[in-house]
Amino acid sequence: MQPVEVLPWDSAFFGARIGRVLLKSPTAEELSEALHQADRDGIVCLYWLVDCADTLPARVAENCGFRLVDIRVTLERALSVPAGEDPAMPGVRHYIPEDLPALISLARESHRDSRFFHDGNFAVERCEALYEEWIRKSCQSGSGAVLVAVEGQQPAGYCVCSVSQDGAGNIGLIAVDPRWRRARLGTALVASALGYFRAAEMRVATVVTQGRNIASQRLYQRCGFVTQSIQLWYHRWTSAGPGGSA
Secondary structure, X not given: OOOEEEOHHHHHHHOOOEEXXXXXXXXXXXXXXXXXXXXXXXXXXXXXXXXXXXXXXXXXXXXXOEXXXXXXXXXXXXXXXXXXXXXXXOOXXXXXXXXXXXXXXXXXXXXXXXXXXXXXXXXXXXXXXXHHHHHHXXXXXXXXXXXXXXXXXXXXXXXXXXXXXXXXXXXXXXXXXHHHOOOOHHHHHHHHHHHHHHHOOOOEEEEEEEOOOXXXXXXXXXXXXXXXXXXXXXXXXXXXXXXXXX
């Protein structure tokens, strides 16, 4: 297995050659060789996702020019509960094409806790465009589901859901308009997602959020999720990024 791979989509989208470390629990020597390969390949930004229990990478990352940009928290809950729990909530429905402009606007203003916004080397406009592209593709792909919370006949939040052949349903993106964040729309969206997964005969539901996003963690915990894993996202820049300074 190659120690590093170039990420064509990320590179094209952000306008800088981007790659990621593929090694799991590498020795210092293996990591050094991976970094040399990245430099030979002209990779300007290198992602590295590390298990927080793996002490060696956490110790050597900063010595090798990596910076911690995010804590990745994966939560999970079983779906083997009585059918009367987690019903689809009133005010939540499936996406319709007329929703797209409002969802794009919400996507561009949400997700500010992500590693891309916190890196400091990606242009804010490109980070906003990343989530615009994500919600647009999710709405137009025809796979999975985009659930929409509605207030006053207008979209006020969304939840992107997908299912896998191994029986896991995943919440990929969730956002609520700030004007409605005390109206329990987040809870309604998660409950509706769980109903969607159960109808698809999934056995578990999973979601990923940021360690800094306490509000989202509390939302998922209220909905019965528990922490399944914690990982650390590191980024290594070898020159100024397309939207900041290394």
